[in-house]
Amino acid sequence: MSEPAEKKTPLYLEHVRLGARMVPFGGWLMPVQYTSIVDEHQTVRNAVGMFDISHMGQFIVSGSNARDWLNTMLTNNVAKLDVGQGQYTFLLNYDGGVIDDLILYRIGETEFLLVVNASKIEEDFCWLEKHRQDGTMLKNRSADFGGVAIQGPRVVDLFHDLLGQSVELPARNHIIDFVISEMPVSIARTGYTGEDGVEVFFRVSDATKFWNLVLERGARLGAKPCGLGARDTLRLEMCYPLNGSDLSAERNPIEAGLGFFVDLQKPNFAGREKLLETKANGARERLIAFKMNGKGPPPRPHYSLLNKGARVGEISSGTLSPSLNIGIGMGYVSAASAKTGTPLEVEIRGQIFPATIEKKPLYKKQS
Amino acid sequence: MNVPDNLLYTKSHEWIRREGDHIRVGITDHAQAELTDVVFVELPKVGTNVEAKAPVAVVESVKAASDIYAPVKGTVVEANNALTNNPALINSDPFGEGWIFALKIDNADDLKNLQSAAAYKDQIEA
Numbered sequence: 001m002s003e004p005a006e007k008k009t010p011l012y013l014e015h016v017r018l019g020a021r022m023v024p025f026g027g028w029l030m031p032v033q034y035t036s037i038v039d040e041h042q043t044v045r046n047a048v049g050m051f052d053i054s055h056m057g058q059f060i061v062s063g064s065n066a067r068d069w070l071n072t073m074l075t076n077n078v079a080k081l082d083v084g085q086g087q088y089t090f091l092l093n094y095d096g097g098v099i100d101d102l103i104l105y106r107i108g109e110t111e112f113l114l115v116v117n118a119s120k121i122e123e124d125f126c127w128l129e130k131h132r133q134d135g136t137m138l139k140n141r142s143a144d145f146g147g148v149a150i151q152g153p154r155v156v157d158l159f160h161d162l163l164g165q166s167v168e169l170p171a172r173n174h175i176i177d178f179v180i181s182e183m184p185v186s187i188a189r190t191g192y193t194g195e196d197g198v199e200v201f202f203r204v205s206d207a208t209k210f211w212n213l214v215l216e217r218g219a220r221l222g223a224k225p226c227g228l229g230a231r232d233t234l235r236l237e238m239c240y241p242l243n244g245s246d247l248s249a250e251r252n253p254i255e256a257g258l259g260f261f262v263d264l265q266k267p268n269f270a271g272r273e274k275l276l277e278t279k280a281n282g283a284r285e286r287l288i289a290f291k292m293n294g295k296g297p298p299p300r301p302h303y304s305l306l307n308k309g310a311r312v313g314e315i316s317s318g319t320l321s322p323s324l325n326i327g328i329g330m331g332y333v334s335a336a337s338a339k340t341g342t343p344l345e346v347e348i349r350g351q352i353f354p355a356t357i358e359k360k361p362l363y364k365k366q367s
Numbered sequence: 368m369n370v371p372d373n374l375l376y377t378k379s380h381e382w383i384r385r386e387g388d389h390i391r392v393g394i395t396d397h398a399q400a401e402l403t404d405v406v407f408v409e410l411p412k413v414g415t416n417v418e419a420k421a422p423v424a425v426v427e428s429v430k431a432a433s434d435i436y437a438p439v440k441g442t443v444v445e446a447n448n449a450l451t452n453n454p455a456l457i458n459s460d461p462f463g464e465g466w467i468f469a470l471k472i473d474n475a476d477d478l479k480n481l482q483s484a485a486a487y488k489d490q491i492e493a
Contacts, residue, residue, distance in 0.1 A: 037429045038404045229430055297407045297427055320406045320429055349409070349425070 009054035010146045010207035018225055025228055026119030026244075028055040033227040040230035041322040044193050047222030048152035050214055051231055053199060054207060057121035057142040059114040059128070065135030066110050073131060073270060074104060075253060077263040081106040086173045086188060088261050091116075091124055096252035096274030100124050101243050103190060105175045113175070113186075115199075117243050131270075146207035150214060151197030151234075154221040159187075159198070161217050169198060183210055192231060194238035194363060233319050237363035239289045239330060245301060246287060246316045246330055255283040255332070257360070285313060286338040289362050292327035292346070293354040299329040299346050306345040306352070312337040315346070321362065327355075328362050368491065369396040371462055375438070375478060376487035379420075382462060383438050383481055386469070390478075391445075392438060393466040394426065394457060397491045402428040405457040410446035411468050417441060419477065424467050426457060439477035441470035 006029040015022060020031035031052065033040060043049040061070060071078040076089035086105035093099055100120040105113040116124045125140050132138055150158065159169055162180050170176040175188040183206040191197035202210050215223060232242070241247045241256060253262050254275055262275060292299060299318035304311050318329030327346075337344070342357045370376075375383040380398035384391040399405065409425040417423050422434035423443065446468045450456055457465040472478070482490070 032430070033403065036403045233429060295407075297409060297425070297432070298429070300432065320427075322429070 007055070009052055010204045011052045011054060011148075011211055014208060014211055015052065015225075020225070020227060023228070026055060026117065028118055030055060031225070031227040033229045034225050037227070037229035037233060038322045040224065040226035041233050043222065043224045044152045044195055044226060044230060044234055045323060046153070047224075048150060048154040048158055048197075048218060049224055049226035049230065050211070050218070051149040051151070051226050051228075052147075052211075053149050054146040054204075055118035056147060057114075057116040057118060057124070057140070058145050058201065059116065059125065060111065060139045060141055061114065061128075061136060062108070062111040063136040064110055065133055066112055066137075067106075069133045069136045070104065070112060071266060072268055073128060075262040075269060075271070075275075076104070077266060078104065078106075078112075083108060084170070084174050084176060086175055086190060090253050090258070090261060091127065092252070092269070092271030092275075093127075093249055094270055094274070095249075096254075096271035096278065097249035098243065098247040098251060098253065098256075099127055099249065101241065101247055103188075105188065107175065107186075115201075119244065144204060145201045146204050146210075147199060147201045148211065148214070149191055149193075149197060149199045149231075150218075150223075151191045151193040151195045151226075152223075153196060154218075154223070155195075155197050157221055158214070158218045158223060162213070181209070181213055185210065192238075192240055193234040194240075194361065194365070195234075232317075233322055236317050236319055236328060236330070237321050237323055237361065239360035239362060241287070241330075242317060251287075251332070252278055254278045255285060256287040283335055285332040285334055287316065287330055287332055288338050288357045289330050289360045290328070290344055290346075290355045291324070291358050291362060293356060294326075296327060296353045297348050299327045299348070299353075299355070304347040305331050305333050305355075306347060307333070307337040307342065309345070312344070323363050327353075333357075368400065369462070370484050370488050370491075372484045374462070374484060375481040376484065376490075377436065377438050377481060378490065379436050381435060381438055383478070384466075385478065388475065389444060389469050389471055390438065390441070391466050391469045392435075393461055394435060395487070395491075396461050399458050399461045399465070402426060402431070402433060403458070404428050405454045408447075408450040408454045408457065408467065410448070410450065411443045413443050413446060415443045417443065417470070419480075426454075426467075435467060437470065438481055439470070439472055440474065441472040443468055444471045445469035 313333030
């Protein structure tokens with residue numbers, strides 16, 4: 001039996017035209033890089049880069065009961081959102097395990113936008129639909145929207161050029177609708193890189209036009225297209241988790257150190273009991289961030305993490321950090337070995353390389 | 368892609384330069400372009416005996432680790448220590464400063480199993 005063909009985003013032909021190396025990711029054929037991961041990484045840290053995020057899913061939840069129902073499905077407190085505001089949150093199973101991590105925006109009094117991971121669109125939708133209550137409507141609009149993330153310190157300059165000098169971008173974690181060159185777009189001040197940036201959603205039919213407009217107008221600011229390779233090194237320097245690597249149905253947000261996005265004061269949401277249990281008893285394993293002590297092979301997923309020669313866990317994400325020029329990663333280790341400053345060893349092809357548990361994030365912007 | 372005519376090639380993208388009863392080995396321009404951004408090279412120890420097609424070195428990019436294979440049976444006589452501090456030489460000068468190791472070969476006839484520049488060109492253009 002042959003594998004089902006990967007889906008293509010509305011920007012597929014643009015990626016090919018730009019010479020991108022295309023790879024399968026979450027059921028989609030996506031650009032991993034155009035020139036080089038390191039070059040694209042530095043473009044985002046120093047200028048501005050644009051990523052195709054059209055593979056990500058969009059659901060609309062609306063109705064008089066929408067807010068209260070979503071509050072029983074998601075970990076963060078939906079009631080705290082003003083219209084136009086978004087929050088990072090988790091969709092959990094009853095064991096507290098992560099089905100998905102997503103951003104929820106309140107886009108109207110009783111209307112919400114959920115932006116979910118590409119590989120989880122079907123699973124999230126089925127789970128939500130199965131638990132849907134009266135007074136709520138749930139629509140999967142993923143096929144109607146394309147999207148890009150535009151990230152880097154020059155992003156405000158770029159949008160002043162596109163929208164006019166007097167127009168202000170939304171505040172951090174907020175979303176506003178604009179019209180750019182006759183294209184209706186939603187701009188959210190969010191991202192996955194640690195830099196100032198936006199995520200922009202538009203009609204599929206406008207995708208190519210919007211993409212090329214940004215590249216053309218951004219050229220003088222050093223704007224370049226960037227692939228999933230740089231997206232991964234950028235997010236890992238910030239210790240932002242990747243679902244499927246750092247998060248899974250077997251791990252809960254408390255173990256992952258992401259309790260900030262869980263409101264245990266809420267009376268009821270899927271997974272709450274398990275999270276209270278973890279909180280009370282302490283997590284058995286914790287997601288830690290580490291830096292290699294010296295030069296050596298880059299740490300990679302599934303390499304063993306040791307403490308004084310005894311295996312205490314394994315790497316969930318690892319790479320050579322282009323900003324720090326040293327190996328970095330995250331991994332789950334037993335709670336007793338999870339304190340900041342703990343010396344660890346990484347086993348790479350039978351050899352041992354020293355590392356140290358560091359505070360998150362691993363990269364801090366020099367101001 | 369640059370494929371010098373005076374070298375031999377493996378199917379696994381190593382190039383081979385004959386130097387008497389020694390050979391010098393690296394990865395091709397095509398291979399370095401595919402890997403991009405080489406960030407680490409694990410070199411073989413001088414004196415190691417290796418079989419043909421055995422992994423002898425590792426070249427790592429940001430994304431992946433790739434084994435580099437011995438083209439023929441032999442003994443490692445040199446390793447390019449310059450790559451330890453500057454692994455990107457593999458990207459900037461794959462056929463020159465970016466060489467990886469040298470072997471003393473057991474049997475010069477083994478080189479007949481390697482392919483010519485023309486055959487390698489066909490392979491990467493296929």
